Amino acid sequence: MDIGGTLVKLVYFEPKDITAEEEQEEVENLKSIRRYLTSNTAYGTTGIRDVHLELQDLTLCGRKGNLHFIRFPTHDLPVFLQMVRNKHFSSLHTTLCATGGGAYKFESDFRTMADLQLHKLDELDCLIRGVLYIDSVMSGGPVDSECYYFENPTDPDHCVQRPYPLENPYPLLLVNIGSGVSILAVYSKNNYKRVTGTSLGGGTFLGLCCLLTGCSTFEEALEIASQGESTRVDKLVRDIYGGDYERFGLPGWAVASSFGNMMCKEKRESVSKEDLARATLVTITNNIGSITRMCALNENIERVVFVGNFLRVNTLSMKLLAYAMDYWSKGQLKALFLRHEGYFGAVGALLELLHPSESSTNFS
């Protein structure tokens, strides 16, 4: 489990090779939990199982089974804890490996409300373990490769998603866009450092969208954004210079000032919610792009992997990032994406349960 600022990500391994004897021995509680998790795709009003991400026939710890990916908002954690309590999870004497800030913040709630001890793990360790693990089990598998990129990112008509074999991944820049953003330089499985981070992340996009448009969910915000036009909100180079600013090689279409047109009262009154949501998305995404690009230059790394739930169902941002990386680096930088976007921390935590850690603290 990975308890972030906005979302809780839960990974559940369901063994499929349960023998009849095992079935006999299995306590009723466990059965009911398994049944509850695997027979539903939605839990309560906000919990969701991402069925399309499910990994089937996976061998974990010598067992064959399916890996399920479930998420729910962090603010519904009390509901979750109540459910855990009702289902007598604690009677299973199982360790719950947890990462993310919430593992620390809610540790006592888990103990008092659900009678559960958390095994707390560092989120960046988990993230990297998760990325490497999922990539390894996916490569050569029957389904599409885990990692992909956009071909022809600067040409909207021919921009297509292509698989990318992440065989020799190092060094790579790992950009995790959750509520906030962390940027890690990964040199090997056990050697990485957090280069920097920014507070302008998914939480900012959603937070601003809620204030500007009155929406309340990420999906809603994205949906509104997809119908808008950011150029009505942003001031472009061509709005100022009439075209390109040639002296400095700035193309006319580049954004000169995010929300710059909103300094003007008339323009404020003429924009739509859709435009505002789109501009917010573009602003946040481009900013992550430029900080990432500077980090890549400073660290001398050419491959960038973007993960995190900000990218979930957010092709707009992914294409923007792909475009920005390619354009501003003149083709030097490649933006890569992973299908399991936001679940790597949780997967990394699960792996800890299976292979008790070689290292759970490794900060260079």
Next chain:
Amino acid sequence: MAECGRVDSNTSSGHAMDKSITLPPDEIFRNLENAKRFAIDIGGSLTKLAYYSTVQHKVAKVRSFDHNAKEAASDKLYEISVQEEVTARLHFIKFENAYIETCLDFIKDHLVNTETKVIKATGGGAHKFKELIEKKLGLKVDKEDEMTSLIKGCNFVLKNIPHEAFVYAKHADSEFRFQTTNPDIFPYLLVNIGSGVSIVKVESEDKFERIGGSSIGGGTFWGLGALLTKTKRFDELLQLASKGQHTSVDMLVKDIYGGSYGCLGLTGDLIASSFGKSATADKEFSKEDMAKSLLHMISNDIGQLACLYAKLHNLSRVYFGGFFIRGHPVTMHTITYSINFFTKGEVQALFLRHEGYLGAIGAFLKGAEEDNPNQYSWGENYAGSSGLMSVSPEMNPMQRARSGTFDMLEMDRLERQLVNLPLLQDPSSYIPDTVDLTEDAPAREYWLYCFEEALDGVVKRALASQPDMPEAAVRAEKFRQKYRHKLQTLRHQPFAYGSLTVRSLLDTREHCLNEFNFPDPYSKIKEHENDVALKYYQKAVKSLEELSWEDKQFALVRGVLAGNVFDWGAKAVSDVLESDPEFGFEEAKQQLEERPWLVDCYDQWLERLKGPPHKCALFFVDNSGVDIILGVMPFVRELLSRGTEVVLASNSGPALNDVTNSELQILTERIAAMDPVIQTSLQEDRLTLVQSGSSSPCLDLSRLDKVLAMVVRERKTDLVVIEGMGRAIHTNYYAALSCESLKLAVIKNSWLADRLGGKLFSVVFKYEVPAGKPSRDDGALTP
């Protein structure tokens, strides 16, 4: 982006055009009659006008009488005359766009004989007002690239204005920590935060490159802020932000972790996700809190990018400008905070006092290239410049707008090009002033009081110097008002002209006196004192010659010190001097503190004198009269006799009763006529007179005449002597030189004496040998 806060007309900061505004324009557009070469920078809300003009003002000249006619003429030592001199001045005026039309009309009416045909224009508003300017002034508007103007302007102020750059520290004793002028200004990074952000790397006068930027800038704060808070004006948004609590809107590390994220060193109060808490439909947030959160978000983002670029290009000097910054303590603070955070203190965020003028200055310079303004040194005229305004965020925005309605900067073209003294140990860390009054509140109190108290006397003295000019009384009164106003401003805004120091207070007074055509109030007194002292020169030298070598050395030093007592500050003694100078000089010696002095390196100096002579001594002289003639000259004579060449450096222009270069020329001639040692030395070019390039009672060793620097280098100067309170105590007391130095002064101010742990007439005799040079204090050598 390049454009600085360009805003469409309808968004401009909200003031309706008010053409009924009446200006006090003679106070603002000064010297328009001779103005030539205009430049204008029109931003989103402010217009900056630049022009070059000539100023006619009176200067005091001294001229030796024709020797043949002399006997007949008078018993005067030399002729003092007041002449008109024309000097060049740059005027910069900043005002709200609302005044443009009124101002253009005024300029049109007062522009007399200009041959100017074009006006250089820059800034986002330049094209909008193009027609208006062309119609009103009849000048062709010639557009200059904004970024080029900005960089040119930045180079100019960094090179010519001491204390231009400062570090902002909100919670420190003095919010503004001014940087010492580093002669080597390149390379640096300029982060211009207009509606967007441009990051420019400047490598030399002509080489700069926009290495990056960001679309999240001032326009984002303003635009997004206006949407979120329904507040239209930029100033009001900043005001809201300064009252808000961002923690109710932002998701902090502790909101996610419950505390800090210890192993990464991320503290709990760090913002994890800007606006992270507002991701909900059912909660209201206050305008203040949202504005604050937005301000943090944008400042942090810009700071982070600036740091990434600084790191990539290995630059440590990062200046911030643009309308987002422009004198706003709130944004200066958040940017500073961000830079500190992201570089862990390795890079300091630097701001500029005249940041708002850069574009206008640059555009002007571009248009004035044929006059080669960069060949000259320029100096900020304290009398004509408004200084940095305190723009407290608590102040009502309307009030603020008005207080900054007309802001002026005037720069005088200096007759001489100024450079560093080549003997400074580390020019980049040299600070002329001993006490920074911006930081030392009790000292500030005292000196401001002191200068205010002395004002009546100065006015009287100024009046007395021009007895046959009937309008002098009016000018003297204007001077009084102006200088008193400056003192009041400095009481409230000590940082207005950079670090406040005794030197800046003295210089401001000189600038104000000049402004009202009192070029040299002490000229007659100086002449009289010189005249009287000259009469005793031979006697003084003779009595010194009768002493044993060791006694003579001590007597010479005491002579310099006693001479230095005679400053127009020490009135009690100068009364005696007037009646009987010889007696006065002896009296002064009696007043001197007995050894051991407050600072006493005399023994080391004596030992040094027993060693080989210095190659060349540079002597910064102080007062006229007894000081220079009976104190300094015999000392110089001894150095010359030892085989040491001497360079006498005196002020280029008058300041108090300090001897000026032209006066000293005459005095030296007169002494040479009486004293063969001086005579020969002059003839053999072993005694040289140079001007310091300064007109201050203090001394800034980083701004000295280029010729002086050349002479010092050529002669392989190995001893620097600095004399007097102004030059050796108020300034340069801690100056580290790369050769031997003597700093001598008598403390003639009881407050200062008290501060230094001494008493009135305490003596400072500081002899320093730089580390690594052999000092000759083994005493083994005899003369």
